[in-house]
Amino acid sequence: MGLKGKTIVVTGPTGMVGPALSKALAVDNRVIALARFSDTAVRADLEASEVECLAVDLVAPDFSAVPREVDVVLNLAVIKSGDWPTDLAVCAEATGHLMSHFRDAEAFLHCSSGAVYQPNGGEPFTEDSPHGNHHEHMMPTYSISKIAGESVARFGAQEFDLPTVIARLNVPYGDGGGWPYFHLLMMRAGMAIEVNPDGARYNLIHDEDIAADLPALLGQASVPAATLNWASPELVSIAQWCEFMAEVDGCDPPQIVKADAAIPSTVMDTTHIRELRPERLVGWQDGLRRMVQNNPA
Incomplete structure (x- = not known):
């Protein structure tokens, strides 16, 4: 349409x-x-x-x-x-x-x-x-x-x-924020980030x-x-995106803590959306870099 x-x-x-x-x-x-x-x-x-x-x-x-x-x-x-x-x-x-x-x-x-x-x-x-x-x-x-x-x-x-x-x-997520942005704020504040023991992986x-x-x-x-x-086909863990954002931002590396009560992984089969629109405009690293730079400390 x-x-x-x-x-x-x-x-x-x-x-x-x-x-x-x-x-x-x-x-x-x-x-x-x-x-x-x-x-x-x-x-x-x-x-x-x-x-x-x-x-x-x-x-x-x-x-x-x-x-x-x-x-x-x-x-x-x-x-x-x-x-x-x-x-x-x-x-x-x-x-x-x-x-x-x-x-x-x-x-x-x-x-x-x-x-x-x-x-x-x-x-x-x-x-x-x-x-x-x-x-x-x-x-x-x-x-x-x-x-x-x-x-x-x-x-x-x-x-x-x-x-x-x-x-x-x-x-x-985007230039204005999203779930990774909250993790960025937590890292800047020196707070620990809880992740599920199943690997905490998601499609940004x-x-x-x-x-x-x-x-x-x-x-x-x-x-x-x-x-x-x-969803995007790219699969990323919270630990991965936090480590990447910390490097871009210059803040201390993330304090990752495993917790059973943290949100489990949401790994999506993206077969159907890829058939409809194979190409992606923004990869997760470029997107997170933009988000960090657009929201300075």
């Missing part, structure tokens, strides 16, 4: 993925961003890039001021409050409300997570791998809420005849590749909903 001249709704525009993606899409499209926008500076930054911001609280959504006539919906909204009613409302129930409101859209992308998979010791997850509470020790509500969200998206695709793709994202994916993947992913939207792993 081409992404020029479209009207695109983005939920989660203030999160880890949403800001950079919304700005990139706004270059050639009308982008309508839905969030609470409690941080006025974040809203102003998006609006400076021609992103239209509408205040909507997905815990109890009111779409009365939101146009129904849109082409594409990107549901990136997520919350990790640890409160079950709140997290299920945003990650699952709000998906149904969105799909109902935008039932006439050309395509609906529901952003899920590799956290839906049952930990397996670091073996690759295919899209058919068993589900489980992958993040139960660190974020007890997250995995279950994301699994519930996928179920709602599958129902909505068939109920509203809405072409849908469920994309399971794995460790996004840069903001630029996330944006570049969108047309191909939306082209897979169907009824029933399609499901794909959304």
Whole structure:
């Protein structure tokens, strides 16, 4: 699906993925961003890039001021409050409300997570791998809420005849931050970094590749909903990316501590996304170097 001249709704525009993606899409499209926008500076930054911001609280959504006539919906909204009613409302129930409101859209992308998979010791997850509470020790509500969200998206695709793709994202990052950025801050503060004994390996994916993947992913939207792993083929451990960032930054090397309660590896089988878009724009070393240099101590 081409992404020029479209009207695109983005939920989660203030999160880890949403800001950079919304700005990139706004270059050639009308982008309508839905969030609470409690941080006025974040809203102003998006609006400076021609992103239209509408205040909507997905815990109890009111779409009365939101146009129904849109082409594409990107549901990136997520919350990790640890409160079950709140997290299920945003990650699952709000998906149904969105799909109902935008039932006439050309395509609906529901952003899920590799956290839906049952930990397996670091073996690759295919899209058919068993589900489980992958993040139960660190974020007890997250995995279950994301699994519930996928179920709602599958129902909505068939109920509203809405072409849908469920994309399971794995460790996004970019110039503005991401999970590795938190590790960088911990190293600068001299804090130990806990990793799972299974090797703590993940597929990093840069903001630029996330944006570049969108047309191909939306082209897979169907009824029933399609499901794909959304990740870069490059597999990197926390220890590897921390050692690399420390070298670039000049801070002390990471203090790596093994802990059973740390988030297990999320190694994704990327066969399908590589078939759709074989080339990657940003390798993990170049991407992390840019992130470190863009966020000096």
